[in-house]
Amino acid sequence: MMDFPELNRGDRGEAVVQLQTWLNRVGAMLKDDGDFGAATERAVRYAQGIAQHASTGTVDGALWSWLGSQPEPFPLLATNGLAFIAREETGGLNYYSLHTRWPHYPALASGVTIGVGYDLRFTTKSEFNRLWSPHLPPSHIRELEKDIGRKGSKTRVRELKKAGIEVPFDKAWKVFVEHTLPEYHGKTLGIYPTLNKLPDLCRSTLVSLVFNRGSSLNGERRREMRAIRGILVEADNPSYHKKKIKMLLADVEDELISMQRLWSPETGVYKRRQKEANLWRRGLQAW
Incomplete structure (x- = not known):
């Protein structure tokens, strides 16, 4: 059982990963990297504001307890995967406050x-x-x-x-988790019917892709999206053992990278495909 220690900026480790994951439940949009840096401190103060706690930037027992009581925002996707999608759409809490609001x-x-x-x-x-x-x-x-x-x-x-x-971000987050995310999860499920059988972060990867590109599979520009569907269908064979399924699913990463052909390297969407490929690989590794 994990202890819930007092945490401050500069701390690192698994307790920070847990903190970042729980902060993401309330819209912090953090990378769960275990590094309590400026973004995590900003998210702590953001959460303290929502919880009506003093804005100290220090994680104490009261904040741990409050965060632990918060529900998963969308149970069909891992919280950190959901945070990835929101971060790609907004740039994160700081960028939202400066630009995306x-x-x-x-x-x-x-x-x-x-x-x-x-x-x-x-x-x-x-x-x-x-x-x-x-x-x-x-x-x-x-x-x-x-x-x-x-x-x-x-x-x-x-x-x-x-x-x-x-x-305001609290309004944006509410619409996102209650409407936009379920809508795009449904669209993703429509073209990739085995979506909910995939590892947690892999599900988030495909929802991110559809959120960004839509659910059409028509035309030359969508050939990788069609190829992903074929991979998922093949990997759903009930006679395959887990090792073979993972080997097949690893090819999705290559299709995500192949999609970069459509954009210039300096564009955000080009970089997003690389991040999605990384998230897919991480999801498979944790499975």
Whole structure:
């Protein structure tokens, strides 16, 4: 049984990994690397604020107890895998507070995006209102409705920021875990039916992929996504032993890397494919 010691910035080890994992339950979006650095301290203060504890940056028994009582945000995905997706969509807590809390434009085919990867180009007015009206002022809702179904631009997001439209992170997190994540888990399951049989972090890898690229399998640009489906179908053979299944599933990492052909190396999506490949490998190794 793990002890729950007092922790401060500079500490390292398994207790810090446990802390980071539990902080991720409430939206910290941390890498579970066991290093209590600036990002983890920021997340501790963030959690202390939610828990209405004093903002000390020190993890004491009261914070351990509160974090331990928090539910898993989406039980079908490992909390640290879920945190990976949210971090890729927002840049993390600090980046969110500095940039992503305002409407932003991720470029390429995206529309104006708010919160944790909520793209206004790919929603409807009724759905947008259902999800966001409880969280944003009516004037902000009316202005953002203008971007539904439309491709985004840097000019438009500058206009929205100038108008004072922003999304508090606690509201963004709520919509993400209650709606957006279940929606994309369902889309991923639709094209990869054996998703829930995979190791925890591998499930998160594929949901991250679909969250970023959508669920279409049509066309030359989707050949690796189709190849992944074939690998998963082959690996689901009940006569195979675990070692053979792991060998087959290892090929998914290669397909994720192969997808980088579609983007320039300096782009975020190119780098995201590498991170997803790393997460997939980690999931297999832990299985």
